[in-house]
Amino acid sequence: MKAKGFTKGIAQKAAWDMSESEVTPESVFKQRRNIIKALGLGAASASLSTNVQAGLFDVFGNDKPKKAFEVSPLTFTKNQSYQTSEILTPENKVISHNNFYEFGTRKTDPQDNAQGFKVNPWQLKIEGEVEKPLTLDYEDLYKLIALEERTYRLRCVEAWSMVIPWVGFSLAELIKKANPTSKAKYVAFETLYDPEQMPGQRNRYVGGGVSYPYVEGLTLPEAMNELSFLAVGLYGKTLPPQNGAPIRLVVPWKYGFKSIKSIVKIRLVEKMPPTSWNILAPHEYGFYANVNPQVDHPRWSQASERRIGAGGLFSAKRIPTQMYNGYGDQVASLYKGLDLRKNF
Amino acid sequence: MRVTPKQLFWIKGLFHLVALTPIVFLVLNVFSGGAGGDPVQYIIHYTGIGALNTLLITLLISPIAKKMKWPWLMRTRRLVGLYVFAYATLHIAAYFSLDLLFEWRLLGEEIVKRPYILVGAVAYLILVALTVTSLKKLMSKMGRKWQTLHNLIYLAVILVAIHFFWSVKSEIIQPSIYIGLVIVLLSFRWRKLIGFFKD
Numbered sequence: 001m002k003a004k005g006f007t008k009g010i011a012q013k014a015a016w017d018m019s020e021s022e023v024t025p026e027s028v029f030k031q032r033r034n035i036i037k038a039l040g041l042g043a044a045s046a047s048l049s050t051n052v053q054a055g056l057f058d059v060f061g062n063d064k065p066k067k068a069f070e071v072s073p074l075t076f077t078k079n080q081s082y083q084t085s086e087i088l089t090p091e092n093k094v095i096s097h098n099n100f101y102e103f104g105t106r107k108t109d110p111q112d113n114a115q116g117f118k119v120n121p122w123q124l125k126i127e128g129e130v131e132k133p134l135t136l137d138y139e140d141l142y143k144l145i146a147l148e149e150r151t152y153r154l155r156c157v158e159a160w161s162m163v164i165p166w167v168g169f170s171l172a173e174l175i176k177k178a179n180p181t182s183k184a185k186y187v188a189f190e191t192l193y194d195p196e197q198m199p200g201q202r203n204r205y206v207g208g209g210v211s212y213p214y215v216e217g218l219t220l221p222e223a224m225n226e227l228s229f230l231a232v233g234l235y236g237k238t239l240p241p242q243n244g245a246p247i248r249l250v251v252p253w254k255y256g257f258k259s260i261k262s263i264v265k266i267r268l269v270e271k272m273p274p275t276s277w278n279i280l281a282p283h284e285y286g287f288y289a290n291v292n293p294q295v296d297h298p299r300w301s302q303a304s305e306r307r308i309g310a311g312g313l314f315s316a317k318r319i320p321t322q323m324y325n326g327y328g329d330q331v332a333s334l335y336k337g338l339d340l341r342k343n344f
Numbered sequence: 345m346r347v348t349p350k351q352l353f354w355i356k357g358l359f360h361l362v363a364l365t366p367i368v369f370l371v372l373n374v375f376s377g378g379a380g381g382d383p384v385q386y387i388i389h390y391t392g393i394g395a396l397n398t399l400l401i402t403l404l405i406s407p408i409a410k411k412m413k414w415p416w417l418m419r420t421r422r423l424v425g426l427y428v429f430a431y432a433t434l435h436i437a438a439y440f441s442l443d444l445l446f447e448w449r450l451l452g453e454e455i456v457k458r459p460y461i462l463v464g465a466v467a468y469l470i471l472v473a474l475t476v477t478s479l480k481k482l483m484s485k486m487g488r489k490w491q492t493l494h495n496l497i498y499l500a501v502i503l504v505a506i507h508f509f510w511s512v513k514s515e516i517i518q519p520s521i522y523i524g525l526v527i528v529l530l531s532f533r534w535r536k537l538i539g540f541f542k543d
């Protein structure tokens with residue numbers, strides 16, 4: 001059954017409808033189409049990108065139909081504590097600029113290669129140091145806990161950022177349902193491992209040399225923090241696969257790679273769990289990965305970031321990066337006494 | 345194979361076309377959305393690889409000309425070399441304008457603080473020097489010094505390979521292949537390269 005089945009209900013006026021001055025995604029699309037038309041490039045560019053895509057699929061030895069993944073509208077309430085006056089990153093940019101190495105390392109690969117991704121049926125298991133292990137089926141992801149919308153800043157470790165309206169529920173609520181034992185100190189997450197569907201897991205070159213399945217982790221207090229969020233949608237609709245369908249983590253005070261996608265397992269554990277980027281390059285990516293303008297990545301500065309907004313190529317802005325991505329009020333207390341230079 | 349001036353003219357035209365085609369593709373991809381919603385990194389990587397590929401092709405010209413006994417091919421080398429400079433310039437311009445958004449201070453800081461950027465910048469300075477001195481007039485004026493200066497191209501290609509290897513976040517297969525290619529291309533000239541150290 002499709003998500004549609006349980007999304008009828010009061011039509012929501014979504015947060016992004018309210019903000020006055022922004023350029024909407026539609027107008028961006030139109031603008032771009034007009035430029036292409038003006039240049040007389042329409043036909044040429046359309047055939048080009050399908051050719052490029054066809055080429056990619058030949059490489060992967062896989063010719064799935066190129067039909068776009070179907071997303072469906074969700075019913076949710078708006079969490080008033082997490083609205084913003086910042087300009088949102090338009091939906092078309094949010095879904096076409098992704099790091100999801102399971103589908104390839106280029107920013108365009110996930111959208112190009114993930115449209116055939118199957119999310120239903122899905123199983124998300126909550127297990128380990130819990131009294132009541134849980135298994136959520138596809139439908140449960142949208143039903144078990146009432147959905148809410150929160151707009152968060154997303155700061156990538158590569159020094160670009162977006163502002164995205166997510167739909168989902170608080171991670172803490174889910175964990176509470178499983179009733180962690182007193183031994184539980186950390187939470188370990190795991191992405192689906194399915195080389196059939198994920199070319200990056202079949203081929204080291206496509207997958208950027210990450211050892212799969214992708215794993216991430218939080219301390220239990222981090223996971224129970226009110227900010228930690230499990231998203232099942234964005235811009236009012238179910239997640240497209242390139243953004244981590246059907247369910248992904250969003251921890252907005254940490255660099256984007258902590259916000260693991262397409263989760264199948266949440267395990268409460270006693271010891272600090274391994275995390276994928278830390279395994280790959282321990283001197284560059286730590287376990288905590290809190291956004292911190294004072295601690296540079298060894299190869300680039302983290303003091304400022306390129307905010308991807310609504311306009312064209314030159315419209316992005318470089319803005320100073322905020323400590324904990326601006327969420328210090330909620331999370332700074334988690335790190336009292338911790339040397340953030342060592343625990344980067 | 346002998347080539348008339350007229351044929352050489354057409355061959356050079358073909359080289360221009362081949363060198364410019366990727367730019368057309370880039371523009372089309374950026375405007376059609378084929379380069380993603382935020383094509384900045386795509387453009388930086390695309391032009392960076394373009395510069396390196398063109399640099400490798402430049403280094404292939406003289407071995408091929410010798411092997412095939414095609415002296416006319418040598419006369420395309422300057423043209424191809426200038427495209428190396430053009431692609432490298434686009435690469436850096438894209439980084440500075442689209443990624444850093446014209447923050448001079450940040451550019452300065454990054455060049456000083458990041459070894460991979462510093463290595464790229466040194467390579468670029470070499471390319472600038474070679475481009476400026478590629479004028480025929482200067483060539484004859486400089487005499488032997490010209491050759492000495494232009495031998496820096498070997499240093500440049502090594503630096504660019506290092507720049508690439510150092511810049512990637514994870515997968516090192518592609519930069520490793522390029523390092524391999526650089527070694528092969530330099531090995532064609534090992535006598536000359538060893539000569540540098542004997543002098």
Ligand code: HEM
Nearest residue numbers: 389392393395396432436439461464465467468504508511
């Ligand atoms: C001041 C000089 C230079 C600067 C500031 C610079 C900057 C950069 C940056 C920011 C990247 C991307 C790193 C990332 O993935 O985030 C990069 C990659 C690269 N650069 Fe440069 N660069 C310079 C000179 C050069 C030159 C002279 C060449 C070649 C002739 C070159 C070729 C490349 C290549 C091949 C890559 C890798 C592209 C890829 O990963 O696909 N760069 N450079």
